[in-house]
Amino acid sequence: MKTETSAVNIDRSKGDFFYPEAHVRDAGAGLSERTVRYISDVKEDPDWVREFRLRGLKTFLEKPLPTHWASKDLEAIDFDKIRYYLSPGTEAKRSWDEVPDDIKRTFERLGIPEQERKFLAGVEAQFDSEAVYSNIKKAVGEQGVIFVGSTEGLKNYPEIFRKWFGKVIPIADNKFSALNSAVFSGGSFIYVPPGVKVKHPLQAYFRINAENFGQFERTLIIADEGSEVTYMEGCTAPKFNTPTLHSAVVELVALKGAKIQYITVQNWASNVFNLVTKRGLAQENAEVKWIDCNIGSRLTMKYPSVIMKGRKARGEVLSIALANDGQHQDTGAKMIHAADETTSNIISKSISIGKGRATYRGLVHVPKHLKHCKNNTECDALLINATSRTDTYPAITVRGTGNAVQHEASVSQVSAEQIFYMQQRGLSEAQAMSLSVNGFVNDLVRQFPMEYSVELKRLIELEMEGSVG
Amino acid sequence: MSLVIHQEEAAPILSGLAELRELPEWFRDRQRAAWKQFESLPNPTRKDQTWRFSNVGLLDLAKFKVGGTLTEEERDAILERSRGLDEVAGRMVFAGDQLIERDVISDQLKKRGVIFQSLERAMVEHADLFRKHFMSQPATLGSARFAALHQALVSSGTFLYVPHGVEIELPVEIFHWLNGENASVFPHLLLVTDELAKVTVIEHFCSLDPQSPGFACGVNDLVAGPGAKVTYVCAQNWAENVVALQMNTTTVDHDASAMSLNLHIGSRYSRFESLSRLSGEGGRSDLLAVAVAKHQQEFDARTLQDHISPHTASDLLYKNALDDRARTIFGGLIRVEPHAHFTDAYQKVRNLLLSDDAEANSMPGLEILADNVRCTHGATSGQIDEDELFYLHARGIPTKIAQRLIVTGFLDEAIQRLNHPAISSHLQRLIEEKFAA
Numbered sequence: 001m002k003t004e005t006s007a008v009n010i011d012r013s014k015g016d017f018f019y020p021e022a023h024v025r026d027a028g029a030g031l032s033e034r035t036v037r038y039i040s041d042v043k044e045d046p047d048w049v050r051e052f053r054l055r056g057l058k059t060f061l062e063k064p065l066p067t068h069w070a071s072k073d074l075e076a077i078d079f080d081k082i083r084y085y086l087s088p089g090t091e092a093k094r095s096w097d098e099v100p101d102d103i104k105r106t107f108e109r110l111g112i113p114e115q116e117r118k119f120l121a122g123v124e125a126q127f128d129s130e131a132v133y134s135n136i137k138k139a140v141g142e143q144g145v146i147f148v149g150s151t152e153g154l155k156n157y158p159e160i161f162r163k164w165f166g167k168v169i170p171i172a173d174n175k176f177s178a179l180n181s182a183v184f185s186g187g188s189f190i191y192v193p194p195g196v197k198v199k200h201p202l203q204a205y206f207r208i209n210a211e212n213f214g215q216f217e218r219t220l221i222i223a224d225e226g227s228e229v230t231y232m233e234g235c236t237a238p239k240f241n242t243p244t245l246h247s248a249v250v251e252l253v254a255l256k257g258a259k260i261q262y263i264t265v266q267n268w269a270s271n272v273f274n275l276v277t278k279r280g281l282a283q284e285n286a287e288v289k290w291i292d293c294n295i296g297s298r299l300t301m302k303y304p305s306v307i308m309k310g311r312k313a314r315g316e317v318l319s320i321a322l323a324n325d326g327q328h329q330d331t332g333a334k335m336i337h338a339a340d341e342t343t344s345n346i347i348s349k350s351i352s353i354g355k356g357r358a359t360y361r362g363l364v365h366v367p368k369h370l371k372h373c374k375n376n377t378e379c380d381a382l383l384i385n386a387t388s389r390t391d392t393y394p395a396i397t398v399r400g401t402g403n404a405v406q407h408e409a410s411v412s413q414v415s416a417e418q419i420f421y422m423q424q425r426g427l428s429e430a431q432a433m434s435l436s437v438n439g440f441v442n443d444l445v446r447q448f449p450m451e452y453s454v455e456l457k458r459l460i461e462l463e464m465e466g467s468v469g
Numbered sequence: 470m471s472l473v474i475h476q477e478e479a480a481p482i483l484s485g486l487a488e489l490r491e492l493p494e495w496f497r498d499r500q501r502a503a504w505k506q507f508e509s510l511p512n513p514t515r516k517d518q519t520w521r522f523s524n525v526g527l528l529d530l531a532k533f534k535v536g537g538t539l540t541e542e543e544r545d546a547i548l549e550r551s552r553g554l555d556e557v558a559g560r561m562v563f564a565g566d567q568l569i570e571r572d573v574i575s576d577q578l579k580k581r582g583v584i585f586q587s588l589e590r591a592m593v594e595h596a597d598l599f600r601k602h603f604m605s606q607p608a609t610l611g612s613a614r615f616a617a618l619h620q621a622l623v624s625s626g627t628f629l630y631v632p633h634g635v636e637i638e639l640p641v642e643i644f645h646w647l648n649g650e651n652a653s654v655f656p657h658l659l660l661v662t663d664e665l666a667k668v669t670v671i672e673h674f675c676s677l678d679p680q681s682p683g684f685a686c687g688v689n690d691l692v693a694g695p696g697a698k699v700t701y702v703c704a705q706n707w708a709e710n711v712v713a714l715q716m717n718t719t720t721v722d723h724d725a726s727a728m729s730l731n732l733h734i735g736s737r738y739s740r741f742e743s744l745s746r747l748s749g750e751g752g753r754s755d756l757l758a759v760a761v762a763k764h765q766q767e768f769d770a771r772t773l774q775d776h777i778s779p780h781t782a783s784d785l786l787y788k789n790a791l792d793d794r795a796r797t798i799f800g801g802l803i804r805v806e807p808h809a810h811f812t813d814a815y816q817k818v819r820n821l822l823l824s825d826d827a828e829a830n831s832m833p834g835l836e837i838l839a840d841n842v843r844c845t846h847g848a849t850s851g852q853i854d855e856d857e858l859f860y861l862h863a864r865g866i867p868t869k870i871a872q873r874l875i876v877t878g879f880l881d882e883a884i885q886r887l888n889h890p891a892i893s894s895h896l897q898r899l900i901e902e903k904f905a906a
Contacts, residue, residue, distance in 0.1 A: 069518050366850075368825055383840035386810070392835035395521065398850035400825040405851070411837045411844040 030080045036182050039085045043151055056171050056181025063175040071328055073299050077273055082245050084183040146191040147202055150218045153189025160191050164222055168251035168281045176275040180216045180249040187217030192227040201230040201449055219250040223258035230261040244272045252280035254288050261289045265452055267296035270326055274300040284310030293320045294329045295459050305334035308342035315344040318444050322463055323356030332361035337373045346377040349441050352388035362394040371402035379409035382440050434464040479537035482530050482653055493592050503620035510614035519611025522798045522830040523769050527712055527738040533653045533684040535622055539564055543648055551644045553673055554891050558639035559585045564646040566625045566654050582632035588657055591628035602661050602690050606718040610742040610771045615714045619655050619688045626657030636667035648677035656687035662697040669700040671892055676708035685713040693725035700728045702892055707735040716742045723749025730887055732896050733760035733768045734903050740769040747781035756785040757883045761903050762795030772801040774814055782813040788883045789820045790876045791827035802834040809839050816846035821879050873904050
């Protein structure tokens with residue numbers, strides 16, 4: 001069956017609102033040493049952070065855009081027009097009552113009703129670049145869990161923070177990690193003490209609410225020996241006409257036997273460049289799991305990675321990407337095996353609608369003299385319209401005889417029989433299509449925490465509206 | 470007594486074009502233009518996506534020479550060792566790009582219009598066909614610089630034309646020999662089949678002296694006309710110091726089917742680019758490769774299954790067995806152009822690692838710009854199954870032989886797909902010789 005369909009009109013009205021800006025501190029547009037020093041001054045950075053930022057700036061300016069392999073669309077970013085730092089001038093808040101009303105309203109539209117707090121161990125909501133709200137449930141705090149903004153983290157807990165900060169993702173890892181190193185603000189710092197299992201997911205909502213404003217949050221999560229933690233991050237942003245840049249760096253450290261699960265639902269507005277570096281380090285017997293879901297943005301380039309450094313470490317990436325008109329979801333995963341008996345799993349599902357383009361880019365590296373390493377990679381792509389595009393670019397290096405790596409990918413479209421069957425039972429073609437697409441990602445979505453899987457299904461339905469018929 | 474057959478003095482490749490050859494002036498113009506292009510294009514670096522993982526340091530051409538002489542002893546030795554298949558429809562033997570022997574095709578085939586001649590004769594006698602098909606597709610898989618070098622320096626090769634409805638049952642065989650220290654060759658095969666024609670060609674690449682370093686830079690244009698069946702086999706068995714590049718383009722017209730198999734036995738570094746263009750409905754292309762990589766060998770395979778027309782199919786199976794410090798690279802892409810609906814494409818690369826220092830790199834890629842398609846790919850890397858080994862041990866087969874049996878069986882899957890017993894057993898013999906060495 002061949003369905004000729006028109007381009008899709010995305011209904012983004014749900015994220016398409018904003019409140020008047022009231023930024024007290026603003027570094028202006030453009031990036032220079034002055035901007036970086038200004039940020040350091042405002043944030044009262046210690047000397048080592050000042051130096052770190054300046055090194056980041058130098059590296060950023062030196063490195064070319066990676067357009068020899070990545071999308072040429074990157075050239076559309078005008079780095080001189082971006083505002084690299086601004087803050088509502090509020091300090092991190094401890095209680096919900098202190099949060100300004102208009103910000104609360106924004107969060108309500110995002111689906112964080114106040115009553116939901118009791119399900120959440122702590123809410124770290126980021127409004128523009130400063131954390132405006134930070135709350136950890138008393139019980140979690142008593143367990144010794146630290147859950148603060150990154151600025152607060154580096155000031156109040158330098159002995160833990162400094163040891164790992166910039167170690168998993170060095171400044172010079174790539175052009176955008178360097179940019180983040182220069183101008184980072186916001187993001188979370190989490191430390192889970194040995195043996196502590198955080199029952200409820202820690203959650204942070206991010207949001208851009210200033211035109212041309214890039215958000216450069218920096219998150220560092222350290223799970224000490226035998227501990228467990230789940231972190232959830234979701235974003236949605238209002239629409240603006242000029243490109244906006246989001247370039248975060250997320251570093252995870254899972255010490256011996258620890259487990260970290262990091263969940264992202266990304267729904268930036270379709271003018272946002274989302275260029276994020278995410279990497280986890282897994283020590284002996286530790287596990288790092290990325291659940292990554294990309295629905296919004298103009299161009300997303302994000303390849304969550306796990307370096308399995310200790311014996312029997314595990315890495316996993318579950319990825320869902322949905323690319324609609326004008327969108328390019330360039331996502332994937334990297335698995336670096338660096339110890340014996342390490343195992344990794346990548347499952348990626350992408351859906352291209354209208355003129356959307358979904359790309360899987362992966363890297364699996366098993367160096368020599370390792371024994372009993374295993375990797376499994378599965379990439380499935382679904383194409384909805386004749387103009388949709390999908391690409392798969394894995395790179396797999398295996399040395400030595402002790403390891404097993406398998407990669408499989410498929411590209412298909414929704415089966416005509418399925419649609420026919422559902423239409424027979426009274427569903428419209430669009431409903432049938434939506435149901436079919438949800439079925440395609442269902443086995444992955446089921447692994448998400450309940451509230452996220454509900455949100456995700458709703459988002460997919462929203463994106464599928466008008467894609468057929 | 471030594472008789473000098475070919476008078477040209479050997480000169481370094483990079484010293485520029487010699488003006489001695491007796492080729493048509495229009496072709497010489499093309500060669501001059503190609504040389505300029507070669508000089509203007511940069512040497513590849515590992516940062517180029519098309520050369521990712523490649524050991525580009527091996528591509529230093531400074532020491533290699535073009536031209537040279539062939540003594541009668543060498544000629545006799547080459548002819549003595551040019552043993553391929555028992556029964557062939559036609560045969561050409563080249564040494565240092567000089568045609569030294571040709572077994573002509575039967576009168577019957579000649580009468581039906583089959584043309585089997587050297588490239589330089591075809592330039593004159595069949596200029597239209599030649600101009601239409603000779604290097605008509607740009608080298609897009611990374612080696613544009615080396616394709617230009619080939620065009621600038623190619624001096625001979627094979628032209629084979631099979632007219633409408635003619636089926637050549639027996640394979641046509643071509644030998645290319647490298648002889649002499651740092652010698653170079655630029656082999657070319659221009660194979661054009663008309664509607665419903667059928668032909669099988671096997672090329673043997675060999676070195677006279679197993680120690681001599683050398684350089685080979687070949688281009689093949691394989692054209693399968695409407696409904697034609699073209700089978701191309703390459704048995705690459707250069708000496709282990711040779712750096713070799715081969716760029717093949719297969720064009721598959723409507724309802725045609727093309728099958729290729731590349732066997733990699735020799736060379737220090739061998740890069741093989743295979744572009745298969747499916748330009749007509751009902752076209753089908755099978756791409757097979759088998760590599761036995763040992764010592765420091767590096768086999769670098771780059772492929773593109775380019776689906777331009779709707780209702781086309783392609784199937785790729787590449788199998789590598791790696792021992793010692795050998796490396797293999799597979800960079801493959803299935804590209805489905807917009808509107809090429811009902812594409813059925815498959816791509817599979819399997820690596821069998823036999824030593825701890827061997828390294829297999831796989832980059833199976835997909836670029837799909839149409840939606841009504843079925844495209845899958847798979848890549849696996851693993852080692853010999855302990856259970857299989859145990860089974861053979863239990864039957865009294867020593868480890869070494871058991872391993873060899875398993876590896877041969879692993880590689881055989883691709884060879885059997887040819888469905889050509891005579892060629893299969895020749896290829897199996899080459900593989901066995903390598904294991905025995």
